[in-house]
Amino acid sequence: xxxxxxxxxxxxxxxxxxxxxxxxxxxxxxxxxxxxxxxxxxxxxxxxxxxxxxxxxxxxxxxxxxxxxxxxxxxxxxxxxxxxxxxxxxxxxxxxxxxxxxxxxxxxxxxxxxxxxxxxxxxxxxxxxxxxxxxxxxxxxxxxxxxxxxxxxxxxxxxxxxxxxxxxxxxxxxxxxxxxxxxxxxxxxxxxxxxxxxxxxxxxxxxxxxxxxxxxxxxxxxxxxxxxxxxxxxxxxxxxxxxxxxxxxxxxxxxxxxxxxxxxxxxxxxxxxxxxxxxxxxxxxxx
Numbered sequence: 001x002x003x004x005x006x007x008x009x010x011x012x013x014x015x016x017x018x019x020x021x022x023x024x025x026x027x028x029x030x031x032x033x034x035x036x037x038x039x040x041x042x043x044x045x046x047x048x049x050x051x052x053x054x055x056x057x058x059x060x061x062x063x064x065x066x067x068x069x070x071x072x073x074x075x076x077x078x079x080x081x082x083x084x085x086x087x088x089x090x091x092x093x094x095x096x097x098x099x100x101x102x103x104x105x106x107x108x109x110x111x112x113x114x115x116x117x118x119x120x121x122x123x124x125x126x127x128x129x130x131x132x133x134x135x136x137x138x139x140x141x142x143x144x145x146x147x148x149x150x151x152x153x154x155x156x157x158x159x160x161x162x163x164x165x166x167x168x169x170x171x172x173x174x175x176x177x178x179x180x181x182x183x184x185x186x187x188x189x190x191x192x193x194x195x196x197x198x199x200x201x202x203x204x205x206x207x208x209x210x211x212x213x214x215x216x217x218x219x220x221x222x223x224x225x226x227x228x229x230x231x232x233x234x235x236x237x238x239x240x241x242x243x244x245x246x247x248x249x250x251x252x253x254x255x256x257x258x259x260x261x262x263x264x265x266x267x268x269x270x271x272x273x274x275x276x277x278x279x280x281x282x283x284x285x286x287x
Contacts (some may be wrong), residue, residue, distance in 0.1 A: 002085065004085035004086040004087075005085045007086055007109065007127065007154070008085045008086065008154070009087065010041065010156075011156040011163070012125055012144055012183075013041065013042070013043035013049055014043070015043065015156070015158065016041045016043055016044060016045045016084070016158070017042070017043065017058075017157070017158040017159070018042065018156075018157070018158050019040055019041070019042040019124075019156065019157065019158070020040065020041050020155075020280040021035070021038055021039070021040035021041075021045070021154070021155050021156070022038070022040070022153070022154050022155075023036070023038045023102060023150075023153045023155070023159075023169075024036070024037045024040055024080065024089075024091050024101075024150065024151075024152050025037075025039070025150055025151045025171065025266075025278075025281075026101065026103075026131075026133040026146065026148055026149070026150035026151075027148050027149055027150065027173070027266055027277040027278065027279075028133070028146045028147055028148030028149075029075070029148065029250070029268070029277050030147075030177075031144060031145065031146065031147070031148070032058075032059055032060045032089055032281045033057070033058070033059060033137050033139075033144065033146050033148070033149075034057065034058045034250070034251045034266040035055070035056065035057035035058065035097065035099060035137065036052070036055070036056055036057075036264050036279065036281070037054065037055040037056075037078050037080075037091055037093065038052075038054050038055075039051070039052075039053050039075070039078055040052045042153075046249065049130075049217055050070055050071060051070070051071070051072070051074045051075045051090060052068075052069065052071075052074050053067065053068075053069060053070075053074040053075070053077050053078035053093075054066075054067060054068040054069075054078070054255065054257070054262075055067050055077075055078045055093050055097055055277060056097065056255060056264055057097035057137055057252060058251040058253075058266070059137075059139045059144075060204055060251065061250070061251050062146070063096070063253050064096065064138075064139060064141070065096030065097040065098075065135065066096075066097070066253065066255055067093070067095055067097075067134075068256075068257055070210070070256050074236050077093065077094075077095055077153070078093045079089075079092050079093075080092075080246065083102075084199075084260040085110040085247070086105060086108075086109060086129070087104065087105050088102065088103065088104050088105070089102070089152065089247075090102050091103065091135075094222060097137065098137070098138035098139070098152050099135065099136065099137040099138065099146075100101075100135050100136050100235045101133055101134070101135035101136075101137075101149055102133070102134050102135050103131040103132070103133050103152055104131055104132045104133075104134075105129045105131055105152070105178075106129075106130050106131060106177030106205060106223075106247050107129055107130045107177065107178070107193040107203035107204060107205060108131045108203070108206075108207060109127035109128065109131070109179060109208060110127060110128045110129070110201035110203055110208035110210075111127045111208070112124075112125050112126050112127060112128070112155075112161045112183060112199055112209060113125055114137075114157075115198050116196060116197075116209035117198075117199070118183050118184060118185050118197040119186060119199070120197070121157035121163075121164070121185040121197040122157075122159055122164060122167055122183075122185035122197070123157045123160055123164075124155045124156065124157035124159055125155065125157055126153060126156060126157075126200065127153065127158065128151060128152070128153040128171075128175055128181045128183075128203075129152050129153075130149070130150070130151055130171075130177060130178070130179050130181075130203050131149070131150040131151060131152055132148075132150070132177065132241075133146060133147075133148050133149060133150040133156075134146060134147050137158070143242040148277070149173040149174075149175070149177075149179075149277060149278075150173070151173065151179075151181065151278070151279065153169075153181075156222060160168070161187050161189065161259065161285055162259065163184060163187060164186070164187065164188060164285075165186040165187060165188045165189070165190055165284065165285070166185075166186045166282055166283060166284035166285075167183070167184065167186075167280055167282070167283045168182070168183065168184040168185075168186075168196075168216070168280070168281070169182075169183055169279065169280075169281045169283075170182040170183075170184075170216065170229070170231075170278070170279065170280050170281075171278040171279045171280075172231065172245055172247070172261055172276045172277075172278040173268075173276055173277055173278045174271070174274055174276045175274075175276070177204075177205060178202075178203060178204040178205070178244075179202075179203055179276065179278065180200060180201065180202050180203070180211070180231070180233060180243065180271075181200065181201050181203065182198065182199070182200040182214055182216060182231070183198070183199045183200075184196045184197065184198045184199075184216060184219050185197045185198075186248060186269050187208045193215075193216060193217060193218065198214045198215075198216065199211075199214070200214035200233055202233065202235055202243070203262070204225065208237060211233045211234070211235055212234050212235060212237050212239075212282050213234040213242075214231075214232075214233050214234075215231070215232040215233070215242075216229065216230070216231060216232075217230040218230075218280075218285070223254075224263075224284075225226070225252065225254065225263045225265070225282075226249065226252075226263060226265050226280050227248065227249045227265075228246070228247065228248050228249070229246070229247050229248075229267065229280060230244075230245070230246050230247075231244060231245040231246070231247075231269075231271070232244050243271070243272060243273070244267050244272065245270060245271030245272070246270050246278070247267035247268060247269040247270065247278070247280070248267060249265045249266070249267055250263070250266050250267065250268050251266045251278075251280075252264055252266065254266035256286060257283075257286075258286070259285060259286055260283055260284065260285060260286055261283070261284055261285070261286045261287075262281065262283050263281065263282040263283075263284075264279075264281050265279065265282075266278070266279055266280075267278045267279065267283065268278050
């Protein structure tokens with residue numbers, strides 16, 4: 001088995017709470033089409049493996065539908081296939097939302113190892129890649145073409161939500177296929193960005209570089225959903241200036257996932273004189 005095949009392979013689930021998940025996010029701002037999908041397998045308290053899936057898509061600000069389910073039907077509701085390890089994947093949903101998409105990597109993977117503070121705080125390690133995304137999304141009974149940007153992440157581990165207040169997944173994707181990704185975890189009992197463990201990487205076609213110091217600021221609405229954000233990333237300690245960006249939400253919604261709540265948002269980013277698109281998702285314990 002090649003190293004790419006090993007990275008793609010699902011990780012063994014050994015104790016209750018273990019999970020292995022792949023998350024896809026995409027955006028075509030010219031068409032006004034955005035979406036997020038996640039396929040996962042977890043080990044329940046009865047030590048039985050159970051698949052789960054979720055998907056949500058938007059045309060402009062209007063949701064096209066959402067699905068969040070577990071059990072045998074989940075694998076049929078949303079499916080993902082590895083066409084070429086770490087290079088190409090297909091993603092499909094035949095319900096609401098309905099889409100058929102192909103993701104092609106534009107960068108190598110940025111590795112989030114188990115020794116990172118954010119991995120220790122959140123109980124998950126994995127990797128992230130940026131992608132070109134093509135295919136179709138069904139809007140109002142008709143197929144519309146997607147030709148945009150996206151992100152694919154593979155994570156595994158055992159998150160303890162008694163110790164976690166929330167997690168953040170952020171991506172800013174530039175039209176040349178480069179961009180930045182950020183993961184953050186806020187421990188239970190904490191209330192501010194400064195209390196969060198954070199990991200970030202800058203990706204281009206040749207390499208993925210870990211960020212020495214990542215800072216994220218967020219403005220929330222009255223219901224605690226992200227509406228604006230700022231980025232400040234010091235790629236190296238010796239840098240004279242950080243990589244900076246600001247962004248605002250262009251589409252978003254909330255999914256109730258049992259004991260958890262997922263606030264999905266797609267952002268228009270303004271970074272270093274360029275306009276980018278991307279995601280900003282928050283998972284927290286439901287009130």
